[in-house]
Amino acid sequence: MNVSQTMKTEEDLTCLHIKLHHPQQNCKGLYRLLPLGNKSEHAAEDPLRLGRDAQACTFALDDGRVSRKQLAIQAYRVPKSPDMLFSIQNLSQRGQLSVNGSSLGYLEKLDLPDKALIRFDKYEMLIICELGEAKESFAVEFEVLAVPPSRETCPCVPSMTPVMDTGSCVMNSFPGELRVLGPLENDETIMCRS
Incomplete structure (x- = not known):
């Protein structure tokens, strides 16, 4: 078997499109630590963590108001289904996290739907899951939105x-x-x- 037959293509990976908005994003470098506009591959067995601590988190926000570890997204599968699913967990002891209007306290977890509006502090994140076939990893792509995603959608x-x-x-x-x-x-x- 040659190398091109064993390598996965980007189209095979499930992709989490994460679209961010913060009211003060234009005057601060909040997203300077994120790989904006680039897809990055992430191992499915490892939780994807987002917070301000770049050492403890997979992706970091440069914002002192964000918890050191704010949230975690974990991939999982159910028996007899090829689809990769995701859950989200609030890792912040001091702040609430809401998913489509449902509040999560510290360490509480919820299954992510295919399209979810996440809120914490003054941040809004729209997460859209695009299914793929790969089972051992998924892609993550960050984008900054000019307007809050809640203005464009009313998921609640x-x-x-x-x-x-x-x-x-x-x-x-x-x-x-x-x-x-x-x-x-x-x-x-x-x-x-x-």
Whole structure:
């Protein structure tokens, strides 16, 4: 067998696309330690750790407000399934971590869906899993977003679809007696009248 037949190609690897946003990312070098725009291969049996400590973590954020070890992402498989799945764990003793609106306390773990909005401190991370065939490793690709991913997606309330040109909001799954008052912004509370 020659070398080209035994080597994996990038297309064979499951890839975690991690898209980051922080309100002060333009004036600080928060992401200078991350391999932005480059895919890096990671062994499936090792947890992928993110935090401020570059020695203890796989990837580091240059931010004193982030915990030394903030979170861990672990790959796993279930019997009779070729897919690589992932779980996320909060490693921070001092801060909450939320996954699609569900809070995780210290050492609590949750399965990651194919698309997840992660929040900690003032960071928002959109993680999108693109399935591949390789079983012993996966790829990670970091990208910085100009706007928070929560403005583009509403994973916690899937029935809410913002209409960009008017600012109104269509809410299909709420009872008919609930009505939205005025334009709705992403950071405003939904006001209803019964």
